[in-house]
Amino acid sequence: MITFLNGRPGGPPCGLPVALGAAAGAAAAAGAAYWLGMSSYSQAFGPFPYRGETSEKVVALTFDDGPNEPFTSRLAGILKSRDVRATFFQVGKAVLRYPDVTRRLVDEGHVIGCHGFTHDFPVYLRRRTIAPDVRRGMDALETVGLRPALYRPPWLLRVPATDSVIAAEGMRTISGEFCHPLEVFQPRASMIANGVLSKVRPGSIIICHDGWDGHEGNRASTVAAAEIVIDRLRDQGYRFVTVDEMLKIPAYQ
Numbered sequence: 509m510i511t512f513l514n515g516r517p518g519g520p521p522c523g524l525p526v527a528l529g530a531a532a533g534a535a536a537a538a539g540a541a542y543w544l545g546m547s548s549y550s551q552a553f554g555p556f557p558y559r560g561e562t563s564e565k566v567v568a569l570t571f572d573d574g575p576n577e578p579f580t581s582r583l584a585g586i587l588k589s590r591d592v593r594a595t596f597f598q599v600g601k602a603v604l605r606y607p608d609v610t611r612r613l614v615d616e617g618h619v620i621g622c623h624g625f626t627h628d629f630p631v632y633l634r635r636r637t638i639a640p641d642v643r644r645g646m647d648a649l650e651t652v653g654l655r656p657a658l659y660r661p662p663w664l665l666r667v668p669a670t671d672s673v674i675a676a677e678g679m680r681t682i683s684g685e686f687c688h689p690l691e692v693f694q695p696r697a698s699m700i701a702n703g704v705l706s707k708v709r710p711g712s713i714i715i716c717h718d719g720w721d722g723h724e725g726n727r728a729s730t731v732a733a734a735e736i737v738i739d740r741l742r743d744q745g746y747r748f749v750t751v752d753e754m755l756k757i758p759a760y761q
């Protein structure tokens with residue numbers, strides 16, 4: 509399987525020291541595991557839509573890990589000023605921290621999806637920890653009157669159990685393409701914006717972060733990048749839709 513995924517014969521070349529060969533093997537295994545369980549594009553564990561099938565110039569901007577103030581509210585202001593609707597995959601513990609921000613997003617026409625409760629990496633590796641975390645995430649969203657039908661796994665991490673847990677909660681797992689590989693370090697807004705602009709095509713679902721794994725953290729560059737991206741894409745004739753519209757599926761249960 510590793511050989512297949514890497515597209516080249518497995519095993520180290522002859523003469524390579526054994527330790528180095530083992531390290532290379534471990535790296536290949538890690539790469540394959542990453543590709544299977546964390547890539548935007550892996551369909552290994554069931555349908556994981558990362559784009560819509562359309563030739564229309566439509567794009568779905570998505571924002572994960574919030575609400576996170578003041579950045580989520582600042583972003584909401586930008587979206588409102590430009591009459592753009594987006595999709596927010598929110599972390600339950602952050603929703604409990606800022607329920608009014610989530611309510612505002614809903615009032616202004618945005619769609620809220622579930623992004624778990626803790627966002628702690630090991631939680632999403634096993635059924636017995638995924639299931640209660642997702643249930644807590646849903647409980648948090650229900651405190652603001654929402655029962656989403658869209659779920660994005662934290663870290664995009666999926667294991668064989670993920671989809672059945674999510675289906676049991678009445679949701680589908682949603683992927684997307686990351687806005688910029690260095691977004692977590694908050695480089696200049698123009699750099700993040702160029703990352704988005706270089707990959708958008710009709711049907712794109714773009715993943716940005718208005719939060720930081722459900723913790724508080726500076727997302728000023730992402731928010732400023734969103735403003736640039738919206739204006740440029742609109743100049744190019746793009747329309748902005750929510751994920752449910754893009755994929756023609758329900759947003760809520």
Ligand SMILES: [Zn+2]
Nearest residue numbers: 572573662663
């Ligand atoms: Zn996340």
